[in-house]
Each structure stands twice: as structure tokens, then as C-alpha cells.
Amino acid sequence: MGGMPDMLRHPARRAHILALIGAGVLIVTFGGIGIELGNDMARHGNLDRQSTAAGSYLRGVHHATSNARICHYAFEAEHNPADGECYLQAITQLSDARAGFDDFRSVQLREGSGRREVLEVVEKQLQTISAWPRAAEAMPQGGAALLATLDQNLSVLSRASTLDQADRVANMLRNTSWQRRLAVLGILTGVLSMISAGWVLDRSSLAAARAEASSRDLALRLRATLDSLSLGVAVFGADGRLWHWNEQLATVLGLGKDFLRTGLSYNALSGMVVVDGVPLLEPFEHIESSLSKGELAPPVVVECKGGNGADLELCRTLFFAPDGAAERRGFVLTAADITMRLRSERALGEAQKLRALGQLTAGIAHDFKNLLTVILGNLELAAEYDQPDQVEQRQEYLSAATHAGHRSEALTGQLLSFMRRQRGAPDSLQLSDLFSFLGGLLGRVIGPRIVVECGVAADVWPVRADPAQLESAVLNLAINARDAMPSGGRLRITARNVTFSVNADLMGLPVEEGRSIRVVSDPSPLPAGDWVRLDVVDSGFGMTREVMDRLFEPFFTTKREGAGTGLGMAMVLAFSQQVNGRVVVATGRGSGTEVSLWLPRAIMASAGAEGTVAEAMPALARPASPAPQAQARSLQVLVVEDDAAIRDIVVTILGMAGHKVLEAGDGEQAFDTAAGVEGTLDLLVTDIQLPGPLDGVTLSRVLVERYPALAVVYMSGDLTADSPPPEGSVSNVRLLAKPFRRDGLMEAVTAALRARAGV
Numbered sequence: 001m002g003g004m005p006d007m008l009r010h011p012a013r014r015a016h017i018l019a020l021i022g023a024g025v026l027i028v029t030f031g032g033i034g035i036e037l038g039n040d041m042a043r044h045g046n047l048d049r050q051s052t053a054a055g056s057y058l059r060g061v062h063h064a065t066s067n068a069r070i071c072h073y074a075f076e077a078e079h080n081p082a083d084g085e086c087y088l089q090a091i092t093q094l095s096d097a098r099a100g101f102d103d104f105r106s107v108q109l110r111e112g113s114g115r116r117e118v119l120e121v122v123e124k125q126l127q128t129i130s131a132w133p134r135a136a137e138a139m140p141q142g143g144a145a146l147l148a149t150l151d152q153n154l155s156v157l158s159r160a161s162t163l164d165q166a167d168r169v170a171n172m173l174r175n176t177s178w179q180r181r182l183a184v185l186g187i188l189t190g191v192l193s194m195i196s197a198g199w200v201l202d203r204s205s206l207a208a209a210r211a212e213a214s215s216r217d218l219a220l221r222l223r224a225t226l227d228s229l230s231l232g233v234a235v236f237g238a239d240g241r242l243w244h245w246n247e248q249l250a251t252v253l254g255l256g257k258d259f260l261r262t263g264l265s266y267n268a269l270s271g272m273v274v275v276d277g278v279p280l281l282e283p284f285e286h287i288e289s290s291l292s293k294g295e296l297a298p299p300v301v302v303e304c305k306g307g308n309g310a311d312l313e314l315c316r317t318l319f320f321a322p323d324g325a326a327e328r329r330g331f332v333l334t335a336a337d338i339t340m341r342l343r344s345e346r347a348l349g350e351a352q353k354l355r356a357l358g359q360l361t362a363g364i365a366h367d368f369k370n371l372l373t374v375i376l377g378n379l380e381l382a383a384e385y386d387q388p389d390q391v392e393q394r395q396e397y398l399s400a401a402t403h404a405g406h407r408s409e410a411l412t413g414q415l416l417s418f419m420r421r422q423r424g425a426p427d428s429l430q431l432s433d434l435f436s437f438l439g440g441l442l443g444r445v446i447g448p449r450i451v452v453e454c455g456v457a458a459d460v461w462p463v464r465a466d467p468a469q470l471e472s473a474v475l476n477l478a479i480n481a482r483d484a485m486p487s488g489g490r491l492r493i494t495a496r497n498v499t500f501s502v503n504a505d506l507m508g509l510p511v512e513e514g515r516s517i518r519v520v521s522d523p524s525p526l527p528a529g530d531w532v533r534l535d536v537v538d539s540g541f542g543m544t545r546e547v548m549d550r551l552f553e554p555f556f557t558t559k560r561e562g563a564g565t566g567l568g569m570a571m572v573l574a575f576s577q578q579v580n581g582r583v584v585v586a587t588g589r590g591s592g593t594e595v596s597l598w599l600p601r602a603i604m605a606s607a608g609a610e611g612t613v614a615e616a617m618p619a620l621a622r623p624a625s626p627a628p629q630a631q632a633r634s635l636q637v638l639v640v641e642d643d644a645a646i647r648d649i650v651v652t653i654l655g656m657a658g659h660k661v662l663e664a665g666d667g668e669q670a671f672d673t674a675a676g677v678e679g680t681l682d683l684l685v686t687d688i689q690l691p692g693p694l695d696g697v698t699l700s701r702v703l704v705e706r707y708p709a710l711a712v713v714y715m716s717g718d719l720t721a722d723s724p725p726p727e728g729s730v731s732n733v734r735l736l737a738k739p740f741r742r743d744g745l746m747e748a749v750t751a752a753l754r755a756r757a758g759v
Contacts, residue, residue, distance in 0.1 A: 054107035055161055057100050061126075062154040064093035066201060069147045073208060075136045084136035095130035098123075108157065111164050118153050125150045144212055148205050155198045162191060231336035238291050238329045240266035240284050252335040254308045275307050282316055287331055290318055294329075303338065311339045374404040407468070409739050428602035429467050431457040431495050431534065434474070438493065442478055449488035450481075460495045463532045463599040465579045470599075473575045477536040477595050480569070484540030484593060492537045497601075500528045506584050506598070515586035515594055519548050521573050522582055530601035531581075537594045542587040551585060572597075635659045635753075636679060640670040640686035640699065641715070646738075650685060650715075653742050654749070659683075667694025674703055681707045683749060685736075688716040688726060697728050704730050711752040715740075732756055 071086035105119050125146060132140060226233055232249025236242055242264040250260055253273050260269075270281040282300060290297050299317045306312045313336045321328030378401035385394040435454045442452045463470075474493065481491050503525035507518060543551075552573045572595075576583045582598040637659045641647035644665070651661045662677065664670035667690045674681055684703055686696040694702070700712045712733045714726065719737040732755035736748040 051107055051111070051164075054104045057097070057104045058154065058157055058161055061094065061097045062151075062158055064090045064097070065147060065151045065154055068094065069144070069151060069205070069208065072136060072139060072144065072147070087136040088134055091129060091132060091134065094126060098126050098130055101126065108161070111161070115157065115160065118156055122150065122153050122157070125153070145209065148209050151205050152202065155202055159195065159198055162195075231334050234260075234269075234333045236266055236330050236333065238288075240288070242266070242269070243330065249335060252306070252310075252312065252337050254306060273307070275305060280304050280306070280312070280314060281333070287316065287318075291329060291331065294320065296320065306337075310337050311342050312336065313338045368408060371404045371408045375401045375408075378404070405739070407471070428462045429465055429470065430462050431460045431532065434467070434471060435493070435495070438471075438474060438478075442475075442491070442493075446478060446482045446491060450485055451490045452478075453490065453492045455492070455494035457495045459497070461497050461530060461532050462602040463579075464602040465575075465599055469575045469578070473572045473597065474534070474536065476569075476572055481536060481538035481540065481593070484538055489539040489592075491539075493535070494537075495532060495534045498531045498533050498598075500526065500531065502528050504528070506582060512586065512594065513588075514591040515542070515588040517543070517545055517548055517588060518584060518586045519551055520582060520584050521552060521576055526582055526598060532599045532601055534597040534599060535594055536597075537592060539592045542589045542591055542593055544589075548585065548587065552583075635682040636677065637661045637683040637685060638670060638674060638677075638681055638703075639663045640665075640667065640684070640690065640696065642666055642687060642691055646687075646715075650745065653745055654685070657746065666690050666692045667696070667699040668692050670694070670699055671702065674706070681710055683711045683713070683753065685713045685715065685745075685749070688714050688718075697726055697730075700730050700733070701728070709756060711749075711756040713748050713752045 068087055068090035071083045071090060074080065075083035075087055101123055105123070108115050108119055128146060129150075132138075132143065226244070226246040227248070229246060229248060232252040233244075233246050234242060234249050235244040242260065242262060245260050249255070250257060255272060259272065266281075266284045266287070270279050270284070273280045280302075282302075297318055299315050301313065301315045303311065303313050315334045315336075317332045317334075319330060319332060378397040382394045382397035382401070385397070435457045438454055442454075446452055478491060478493075485491075505525050506520050507523070551569055553570070573583055576597060579599060581600060584596040584598065585593065586596070587593040637654050639647055639650050639654065639661055640663075641650060642665050647663055647665070651663050654661045662673050664673050670686070671694065681703065684700055686699060688696040690696055690699070696714055696716075700710075700714075704710050704712070712730050713736055714729065714733055715736045715738060717738040719735050723735060723737070725733055725735065732752070734748045734752040734755065736745060740748075
């Protein structure tokens with residue numbers, strides 16, 4: 001019952017009702033007129049049986065055309081077999097109508113010669129329809145448009161025939177006035193009803209044509225949209241048969257161009273998408289089980305490597321019809337090539353690392369400026385004390401400049417280690433040596449407004465740490481303390497021995513001097529054993545809980561823009577992690593801040609302990625070792641370095657050692673110089689990175705072929721103490737990291753000569 005109003009609202013149904021009303025009125029009218037005027041009609045002979053037959057023929061064909069269109073649209077919408085049978089009957093009627101078309105055409109041409117063109121078109125259309133398959137789903141392409149055109153042409157003939165019939169009947173009317181009025185009223189009512197029905201049918205035909213065109217356009221747009229996607233899409237029914245897909249699916253999965261087709265089974269597709277014998281697609285049994293539940297489930301997503309080597313992201317999503325119909329449920333498979341996305345993510349990671357490196361470099365540059373200030377200032381002061389009785393003062397300034405240079409060297413090593421993700425080399429270190437050095441340095445770094453107090457560390461155990469990194473960590477903490485006391489204050493650095501018999505929770509230690517807000521770098525308990533606690537305490541205003549929670553975040557800083565990099569505490573944290581220690585920060589408003597470094601005690605052998613500690617302090621001031629003695633005979637040495645200042649230093653040092661030194665600024669000049677050498681070339685000292693086609697490694701290989709006994713030393717600023725020889729280097733080569741000193745150069749030369757001699 002619910003479908004009846006919809007049926008009545010359909011334009012074609014309304015046209016049928018109007019047509020039936022009009023036909024009924026006409027039948028009643030003409031029936032009455034026929035009874036009254038039968039004799040007159042027979043006498044005048046104006047009623048033409050052929051015209052009547054032609055009218056019946058036209059109405060039958062017109063009715064069959066309307067039924068064919070209406071039933072086809074209904075079948076397309078709901079796939080109801082009854083609609084399909086209706087369509088088949090209408091097409092059969094139209095095919096049978098060809099038999100009576102000649103008689104119909106003769107009548108139409110007799111009534112009006114202007115209908116010849118329309119009649120020819122209708123005849124061709126009926127011939128075309130007679131060749132159609134007898135199945136609703138097999139209507140040829142353009143069939144709906146042909147039926148619409150036929151419908152319009154029949155409407156034209158119907159209107160013309162109706163008007164001719166009305167005129168003919170009007171001429172035959174010769175009855176009383178009321179009969180004529182009644183006849184005219186009936187005729188007008190019937191004609192208007194028929195015309196209205198024709199108009200409604202025409203409008204419905206036009207609306208149907210527009211709807212069909214819109215549906216076709218929508219389908220084309222959807223297809224174009226699918227094909228424009230960068231990911232492959234396939235739609236499967238619940239039975240695992242392929243419904244729709246786009247061209248990108250075959251490209252992404254590496255399938256043949258003609259492999260995908262309607263009705264292809266999911267298992268057949270899965271059998272083709274295999275890498276190393278393992279199918280990439282989810283088994284159909286899993287999907288079938290999910291579909292049987294009738295509930296939406298989260299998409300199944302997997303990333304894998306495709307058969308063509310591309311990185312793929314496969315996603316399976318279920319779908320269900322709103323009415324829950326089993327025949328309208330299924331799943332969608334998408335396949336995306338994410339190779340470029342992964343590359344972009346990796347590039348973004350590299351960009352973030354470059355950003356971090358840029359900020360780190362800014363901090364390193366700041367430290368280098370400070371060190372250069374110390375070097376240049378002490379050298380200028382040393383130049384002022386040039387009298388014989390001022391040797392001791394001059395030596396003090398020169399020692400300070402030398403130590404600043406050593407710290408620059410250590411800073412460079414730290415930067416290289418950071419770039420190569422190398423850990424510093426921990427060694428045994430006496431904190432008393434560190435404190436004695438920091439006592440003089442911090443006063444100059446911190447400034448006169450802050451009093452620096454370094455405690456006594458003579459009885460403190462040695463610690464296992466890299467000296468340069470520990471010194472850098474303490475300096476970072478001292479600089480942070482200075483910035484926390486802009487109006488001046490007191491900075492205290494102390495160290496003491498602590499032994500825990502059991503694992504200790506550092507956050508559970510007693511609160512000291514009101515500093516109750518604390519954070520620790522690692523919340524896990526500190527292992528039992530011997531530890532050295534190094535405290536850096538300031539008398540500033542302290543920090544808030546919000547700042548403490550982000551204290552160890554890289555690039556977090558409370559300083560103004562450009563005043564800090566936010567890497568100080570991050571570097572301190574990294575240092576503590578390298579030595580397996582801890583960092584505890586305690587603060588309180590108005591109570592200052594205390595940073596405690598918990599460092600593991602170094603276990604030292606009783607014999608030679610002092611020598612071990614002394615070797616562990618390359619960044620601290622210590623007496624310079626004497627230069628190695630000159631070789632027993634004068635050697636012929638070739639020095640290759642594109643930096644003229646460095647080349648002059650190397651040439652001078654080797655010349656002072658008694659060797660004959662040749663020099664070159666690049667590989668080609670060095671090759672020409674070696675070609676003109678008289679006698680044997682004993683030693684090659686070359687930078688690895690040289691301008692021109694010959695770098696240091698290639699040059700050394702060429703010269704070793706000419707001089708098999710040639711000893712080789714490579715120099716480079718990219719080298720560290722534990723760097724391996726560069727790829728393609730000659731055997732028994734020795735590495736010399738920049739910056740270097742005279743004793744380092746001579747040690748490398750001696751080691752290279754001994755290696756060549758087999759000593």
C-alpha cells in the first residue's frame with residue numbers, strides 16, 4: 001500500500017490517467033454522437049474505417065513505446081522481473097507493429113502530406129527496435145534515447161491525428177444545438193485531456209532523458225575520479241568477485257594491463273600479488289568472516305615491500321548497504337605506493353637533524369669565540385712581557401693560551417663525535433686536577449660579580465669519564481648558574497665520595513637547604529657501589545616546576561631569543577648517560593639551584609696510577625712533552641696541503657727536524673714535484689681533501705707505485721683518534737687529526753716510517 005502514492009506521483013502514471021480520462025470522455029461523447037448521427041455518418045460516408053484503424057494503430061504503438069520506457073527505467077532502478085517482462089512485451093509489440101505500418105502511413109499521408117518526414121523516421125526506428133535482443137538488461141547503447149525520440153514523434157502524430165479527427169467529427173455534427181454543444185464540450189474535454197496527457201508524457205520523457213544523462217555524467221565523473229587517484233582501488237562483493245577498480249591498481253601492484261576484469265576472484269588477485277613466495281593480501285577467509293558478522297570493523301592496514309621493490313600500504317575496508325541487503329555488501333581494497341612518502345619522512349628527519357646541528361653549531365661557535373678570545377688575549381699579554389726578568393709571567397700567559405687551544409681541539413672532537421654518533425673515550429680522572437684548573441678559568445668566564453668557590457678534592461676518588469666532556473659539562477653548568485644570577489652571587493663547586501650498600505633512589509635523599517623541587521635524569525635506582533657526587537650550586541632565584549619538567553629537553557631555554565641554544569643541559573644529560581651516571585637537579589624559590597653529577601668511581605691499578613691519570617687529561621694544562629729526536633739520516637719529504645698557513649707550519653717543523661722538505665698546494669702540483677725529485681722520496685705528508693682531480697688518497701696510491709718504500713701520513717680535520725683509514729688508502733698509513741701539535745706530527749711521521757720499515 002505504501003508504494004501506491006509513489007506510483008501515482010510518477011509523471012508517466014499521471015499521463016496514463018489523463019489519457020484514460022480523455023479517452024473515456026471521447027468514447028462517451030462519440031458513442032452518443034454515433035447513436036444520434038449514425039445515419040448521417042453513413043449517409044455522408046465521412047467516417048473512414050482506415051482512419052479509425054490508423055488511430056488505433058497509432059495509440060497502440062504509442063502505448064507500447066511508453067510502456068517500454070517506463071518498464072525499462074523501473075527495471076534499471078529495482079531489477080524487478082515483472083518490470084523486465086513488461087519491457088519485453090512492449091518491445092515485442094513494437095516489433096510486430098511493422099506489419100501494419102504501410103496502411104498506417106497511407107492514411108497519415110492522405111490526411112496530411114507534411115507528416116512524411118516524421119513517418120520515415122518512425123519506420124526506421126521500428127526497424128531498429130525489431131532487431132534488439134529480447135532482454136531488459138540487454139538494451140543496446142543509446143536505446144533509451146531512441147525510445148525517447150520515438151515517443152516524441154508518436155506524440156506529434158497523435159496530436160495531429162487527434163486534431164484531424166476532431167475536425168472531421170465537427171464537420172459531421174448536424175444535430176440540435178444542445179447536442180452540438182454537448183458534443184463540442186465532450187470533444188474539447190477529451191482533446192484537452194489527451195493533449196495534457198501528451199504534454200505530461202513529453203515532459204516526463206524529457207525529465208527521464210535528463211536523469212539518464214545526469215546518471216551517465218555522474219558515472220563518468222566517478223570513473224574519472226577513481227582513475228585520477230594516486231592509489232589503486234578495487235571494490236569486491238561479498239562473494240569475493242571484483243566489481244569496480246581503477247587503472248592505478250594494476251600499476252601499484254605490478255599487474256598486467258588486461259589482468260583485472262569484472263568478476264575476477266579475490267583469491268586469483270591474491271595469487272598474483274606474491275613476494276618471495278608470501279602473499280601480500282589478507283586471506284579471503286578472514287574477510288568473509290568479518291563480513292558475516294554484519295558489523296563495521298576498523299580497516300586492516302599493512303605496510304610491505306611490493307614485487308617491484310616499491311614500499312606499499314595495503315588497506316582493506318568493509319562496507320554494508322543501508323538496508324542491510326546481503327547482495328550490496330562487500331569490501332574495498334586500496335593499494336598506495338608510499339615510497340615517496342617514506343623518502344619525505346626520512347628527508348624530514350634529516351632536515352630536523354640539520355636544524356639541530358645548526359643550533360648546536362651556534363653553541364659551538366659561541367664557545368669557540370670565547371676560546372679565541374682567551375687565546376688572543378693571552379698572546380697579546382705575553383707579547384707585552386718580553387723582558388728577561390718577565391719570563392715567568394710570559395710563560396703563564398702562553399700556558400693559558402696553549403690550554404685554550406687544547407680546549408678548542410677537544411671541542412672539535414666533541415662535534416665530530418656528535419656527527420658520527422661516537423661515544424667519548426672514558427678514562428680515569430682526578431677531580432683535584434679539574435678543580436685546580438677550573439679555579440682560575442671560571443673566574444675569567446663567570447665575571448667579577450660572581451664569587452667562585454672550588455672545594456678541595458684531594459681525597460675524592462678518581463672518576464671514569466672523558467676529561468674534555470666533564471670539563472665542558474661543568475662549564476655549561478657554571479654558565480647557566482651565571483645567567484641565573486644577573487645581579488651577582490656565589491657559585492660553589494664541590495665533590496665528595498658516597499657509598500651505597502644497596503641500590504639508591506636519588507629522589508628519596510633528604511632535601512637540602514630548602515631545595516624541594518627535584519628532577520632526576522633517570523628515575524631508576526642508582527646501583528649500589530662507590531660513587532662521586534660533583535655539585536654545582538648557585539645562589540640564584542631558583543626555577544619553577546614548569547621549567548624543571550622540561551629541563552632536559554633539547555633546545556628548551558628560558559633565555560631571550562639568540563641568547564641561548566637550549567643544548568647545555570641536554571649535553572650534560574648526554575655526558576651522564578655515557579658514563580652510566582645520573583644528573584639530579586634540586587631547586588627552590590629563593591634557595592638557588594643545585595645540580596649534582598653522580599659519577600662512577602674509577603678502579604685504578606696501584607702501580608702507575610698517576611701516570612694513568614695524567615694520560616687521561618689531554619684537555620688540562622700539563623707540561624709539553626719534548627719533540628721526538630730527529631731521524632738518523634735526513635729524509636726527503638713531500639708535504640701536500642692546500643692551506644698555505646698549515647703547509648708552512650708542517651714544512652717548518654719537518655725542516656727543523658733536519659729533513660729536506662718539498663711542498664705542493666694540490667695533487668697535480670705534488671705529482672709534478674715528485675716527478676722531478678732526485679733520488680728517493682721517503683715520506684709523503686698529505687691532506688686527504690685536496691682541490692683538483694687528485695685527492696690525498698689517490699695521490700698516495702700513485703706515488704707508492706713509483707716509490708714502494710714511501711711512508712704516508714694522512715692529515716684531515718674530519719679525523720678523530722679512533723677514525724679508520726679512509727677507503728682506498730695505502731697500507732701502513734698513519735692518520736693525523738687536525739688540529740695537531742709538533743709532537744703529534746713527529747709521532748705520526750715516526751710511526752709511518754717504522755711501519756714502512758717493518759719495525
